[in-house]
Amino acid sequence: MTRFVSITSGKGGVGKTSIAVNLAMQLAQRGKRVCLLDADWGLANVNVMLKLQPRHTLEDLITSNLRLNDVILRHVAQGVDVIPGSSGSERMTALTPEELGRLADALQALEAYDFVLIDSASGIARNVLALSLASPEVLMVITPDPTSMTDAYALLKLLHAEAYQGRVQVIVNHSRNHTVGRHSYDKFREVVDFYLQRKLPLLGLVQEDARMQKAVLAQQALCCRNPESPAARDIDALAGQLLLEHDAVETRTTADFWQRYLVATGADSLTQPVASGVTETSADIVRPQQADLEQQIESLTAQIDALITEVIQLRQADKTVDDTSVVPLDRGRRRLRSCCPERWVAELASDYEIIRTADGSFPVYQLEQPNGEVVRFACHSVDDAYATPEPQSTSS
Numbered sequence: 001m002t003r004f005v006s007i008t009s010g011k012g013g014v015g016k017t018s019i020a021v022n023l024a025m026q027l028a029q030r031g032k033r034v035c036l037l038d039a040d041w042g043l044a045n046v047n048v049m050l051k052l053q054p055r056h057t058l059e060d061l062i063t064s065n066l067r068l069n070d071v072i073l074r075h076v077a078q079g080v081d082v083i084p085g086s087s088g089s090e091r092m093t094a095l096t097p098e099e100l101g102r103l104a105d106a107l108q109a110l111e112a113y114d115f116v117l118i119d120s121a122s123g124i125a126r127n128v129l130a131l132s133l134a135s136p137e138v139l140m141v142i143t144p145d146p147t148s149m150t151d152a153y154a155l156l157k158l159l160h161a162e163a164y165q166g167r168v169q170v171i172v173n174h175s176r177n178h179t180v181g182r183h184s185y186d187k188f189r190e191v192v193d194f195y196l197q198r199k200l201p202l203l204g205l206v207q208e209d210a211r212m213q214k215a216v217l218a219q220q221a222l223c224c225r226n227p228e229s230p231a232a233r234d235i236d237a238l239a240g241q242l243l244l245e246h247d248a249v250e251t252r253t254t255a256d257f258w259q260r261y262l263v264a265t266g267a268d269s270l271t272q273p274v275a276s277g278v279t280e281t282s283a284d285i286v287r288p289q290q291a292d293l294e295q296q297i298e299s300l301t302a303q304i305d306a307l308i309t310e311v312i313q314l315r316q317a318d319k320t321v322d323d324t325s326v327v328p329l330d331r332g333r334r335r336l337r338s339c340c341p342e343r344w345v346a347e348l349a350s351d352y353e354i355i356r357t358a359d360g361s362f363p364v365y366q367l368e369q370p371n372g373e374v375v376r377f378a379c380h381s382v383d384d385a386y387a388t389p390e391p392q393s394t395s396s
Contacts, residue, residue: 003136025221052084061107
């Protein structure tokens with residue numbers, strides 16, 4: 001059966017579509033039959049990114065009663081088939097239940113593929129959330145930008161509220177290097193684990209790569225234009241990891257996927273009669289619950305933003321010290337002679353570990369000096385000095 005994988009994000013501009021396009025092609029290069037569905041109903045970008053000029057789009061499946069074979073673009077690159085979305089169509093952002101039903105019926109013929117990658121829109125709109133709820137696998141794309149993580153957390157909280165039972169994995173995009181990307185993931189994972197009690201595995205990291213932007217401007221896939229670039233190799237690793245997990249994930253029939261999608265949007269039970277004989281729509285039932293949930297998300301997002309701002313201010317409080325060198329103290333104790341931005345330290349460090357104390361936890365970085373000696377230090381306070389601790393968990 002087919003693996004449906006929804007690629008989503010809490011906010012736009014995180015490189016979600018670039019990852020979806022290149023991941024589809026990397027899977028196809030490994031011999032898999034792949035279909036890329038551009039599910040940003042009103043602002044589709046896959047056709048722009050690949051310099052496609054489709055004669056028909058998803059909108060035509062609804063308005064012109066076309067078949068899927070009339071819309072799908074076959075063997076676009078590396079053998080990937082593309083179902084182009086509609087761009088600039090306000091109608092596609094507010095489909096009626098009947099139109100959603102026609103769209104789902106038209107997309108039933110995807111059973112022949114090994115993978116259907118769904119490039120969904122960003123945000124927490126109901127039709128966006130429904131695609132993730134219907135998918136057994138969700139790839140959440142974030143960046144080290146705090147706003148990306150807070151918006152992604154809001155989306156995860158909605159999935160949690162809907163009792164989503166599928167597998168959610170994280171991709172950290174635009175990482176300056178793997179150490180910084182891993183550190184961003186660790187912070188995001190700890191928040192999700194603490195507030196939602198949900199394990200959030202890391203699928204992989206994609207480094208910041210100037211050649212990715214050049215490929216976008218040239219309207220080409222990076223894996224075709226610069227297959228040896230760092231970002232292309234990282235996305236190839238994502239494809240390999242997805243294939244390794246084949247036996248651990250759920251496959252789903254096309255009919256089952258679209259049935260779940262219709263249920264998630266509320267279109268499947270829009271006009272079911274109640275006991276009193278009065279017809280009550282699911283939108284009437286869901287709207288008060290959704291309003292309460294959105295209010296809770298806004299409140300939580302504001303709290304997270306305030307915490308992030310406070311942490312940034314604390315880290316920047318003592319940045320004016322002249323000497324920024326890192327030196328060892330006697331008796332095996334280590335400290336920073338002065339405070340430097342943690343992102344600089346993360347880039348220089350060869351490794352790190354998480355130290356847990358009674359008051360919480362913090363990363364301890366390792367830096368190899370020219371003489372071969374390894375210096376270990378923490379960045380959370382200029383006055384930190386400690387004996388070599390017993391680590392409770394090691395870096396991965």
